[in-house]
Structures are given as C-alpha cells and as structure tokens.
Amino acid sequence: MNFTRNAKAQWKGSGKEGKGTLTTDSGVLDNTQYSFNTRFEDGKGTNPEELIGAAHAGCFAMQLSFLLGEADYTPNTLDVAAKVFFKDGEIVKVTLDLKGDVPNIDSSEFEEISTKAKNICPISKLLDTEIELKSSLA
Structure with missing residues (x-):
C-alpha cells in the first residue's frame, strides 16, 4: 500500500x-x-511534540491491533499514552504506556507482540530516539 x-x-x-x-x-x-x-510554556494551541506523541500512540495502537489479529486475538481496547521528552533542543525519549484489554491472551505473549509492534510501527522507525514501552493487561 x-x-x-x-x-x-x-x-x-x-x-x-x-x-x-x-x-x-x-x-x-x-x-x-x-x-x-x-x-x-502554557498556551492555547498545539505543538510539534504533542503531535508526534499523538501520531506515535495512534500508529502503535493500530500496528498492535493488526499483529494481535494475525495471532487470532481481537482487542477490546488498547489505550496508549505517549510521553515525548524534549531536552536541550532534541527529543531524547518517547515512552509508550499501553493498557490492553485482550481476551484470552497471556501476559508474556501480549508483551512479545507489543514489543514487535513498537519495533515495526512506522512512526517508531521514523524516530531517532529511545522508545520505551510499558505495558499491562486488564
């Protein structure tokens, strides 16, 4: 595509x-x-870093959903919060905090598939920074 x-x-x-x-x-x-x-500072409007966070969270959640589907799982929900860390003129880290509700999957398989999604997500591949994944199942 x-x-x-x-x-x-x-x-x-x-x-x-x-x-x-x-x-x-x-x-x-x-x-x-x-x-x-x-x-x-604070103000009404957006900024590049929050847009990157939204793009990364959305891309990762969709990628994870596709991978879970390939493994015959259908998530009820995948909640992803992205935190983008900016320091001295550069983005130094992104943390993806995943909370998943996926019926019939065990936590080790969920972790494995989630890690793969983080690594192959197009936005993850685009970013030249540390990407940390924290995940939990409901």
Whole structure:
C-alpha cells in the first residue's frame, strides 16, 4: 500500500514572539494555532511534540491491533499514552504506556507482540530516539 499525506505550517514573526498555524488536508487540523508559548510554556494551541506523541500512540495502537489479529486475538481496547521528552533542543525519549484489554491472551505473549509492534510501527522507525514501552493487561 502506497500513499502520501499532506500538512502545512505557516509561521509569522520571530521565534519567541511569533505564531503559526498548522493545517492538514483531512481538515482535522485547520489553521490550528501553535507558538513559542504552546511549545515551551502554557498556551492555547498545539505543538510539534504533542503531535508526534499523538501520531506515535495512534500508529502503535493500530500496528498492535493488526499483529494481535494475525495471532487470532481481537482487542477490546488498547489505550496508549505517549510521553515525548524534549531536552536541550532534541527529543531524547518517547515512552509508550499501553493498557490492553485482550481476551484470552497471556501476559508474556501480549508483551512479545507489543514489543514487535513498537519495533515495526512506522512512526517508531521514523524516530531517532529511545522508545520505551510499558505495558499491562486488564
């Protein structure tokens, strides 16, 4: 399967005092605000790191669902929280905290499949940083 997705950013002004917007072709982000404040302090809007976290959590959850299906399991829910750690100008780590409700799977097989999903998830492959996985079954 091959496809292309599109997003746009517009920035106006200096790095600290300026502000920008993000827009995606899907319309989910439509001139969504981002700025120095939303990235490094508190403010209304988004920032690149939380978008990376959302993308990584979503990609990992979907990848895990596919792998569980290949092993004849259907998850009731896969809740994934991603924490993106930014330090001295770079993303140094992402932690994926997985809570799964998957009928009839034992914890060791769940851990094995989850680790494989973390390693082959396209967003995991894209990121050049440590990726830590914490998982638990309901």
